[in-house]
Amino acid sequence: MIVRLLGMGLLSAVLLSSCTAKQPEDHNQHNAASSGNEQGQHAGHGTAEPAPSMNVKATWKLSADNPPSNQKANISIQIDDSKGVPVEKFEVNHEKQLHLILVSKDLSYFDHIHPEYMGKGLFEISTIFPKDGDYKLIADFVPTGTQQKTESHWIQVGNDKAPIESITPDSSLTKTVDNKEITLQFDKLQAGKEVQMNFSFTDSKTKSPITNLQPYLGAVGHVVIISSDVEQYIHNHPLEEKATGPDAKFATSFPKSGVYKIWGQFQQNGQLFIVPFVVQVP
Template structure:
């Protein structure tokens, strides 16, 4: 997911702090246990301590909220409601226990560049951890098969192409979603560092086709395993394909 123009070689990896550029996330509340209906809320404040109320839309939204368990499972990409006083909220229900990371990804209008803030929520219940997945280049989501092409090298820009098929037939009817034909989030295994990923092209630019291929530019800051989550939209429904890939050292 990308909204900024930071140099990947020198920038601090986003998504590892509750404060950045003077902006902070606080007052995070959510249901405390699995199966309980409730509301997930949080508040954003700026360098002056006042609520953040002015945003510059990025990928068609003022704010993107990524929620994922610490082992990379239970990924959700949602768009809460701006309550107008710096607070954001949405109805919420946890389906699995564990420790979760929340990533608030937004562009404060006064700053004009992307900020990613994080917080942690613990969810009570019987924890069923998953094994860290092996590297995978094929994901199945319902009737869809998504294939990942390309490789990652630490500190180097790389193109990743994801190809969507349904029943073995290339899908050429991808629908615009968040300003592109797909939206890709990448998280570093372990600390869940948040990798900026840039979509290549956009609907209506005269050259980007609605499938089957969706291409992104990624620049992993370090070697190691990354979890990739592709959101794509077909027939009005958003689907999420998940992958694990290893970024190799830059020799």
């Protein structure tokens, strides 16, 4: 995929831990974004020289060419440099050395998991894909001393082609999840410019503001955004990482007009919850 740098000042950029959607950190890193071959980069708002880039190659291996759905599948990711030498060291980025995003082709399924680092550039994890069909795997990581990288890989699960669900923009940007009412707002929804987005939280029964959100992976929340063609990938961290609600603010930039799905990941009372939104970006 083509490298894209989406930072504009406030931007900066998830062994076995899973946050499947059934339905202190460096503040110069709040956003990772990429498209095409998923060579992502961070953008900061400091004055320091940017970290050097590194050409890397990810080699993906699964326990089967077409792993069956609803059964455990093993995934390994080998990260080498341009000369085929294993990359040995990785930054701990929001408590993990590698974040692995899994999405189905129609974006109806989303998972954000964390492979275990085995050494010598090798990461491994097991997971379960819920249905047959095409899935994109996106690895998000930072080799020590270099810029953010993302590498992706398409796989087919099972032998049947699952029906593709249509991706339709939401008519309302208020959702109720686990007795929480979450509203997503933008200062101005537009392509190619910095956009500020805010998740606000209230108790769906009492309508009281929620002010006890807990840190998830070192921040009040995380946001993953993927375009409907599954080519544009953006991973945002909040502007105020120690916020506890009722607001969680993020800055991002949509690279082009179109339909995007947004997953917000947050935690309260020790329970992770995910809220999805679909928006049309003019």
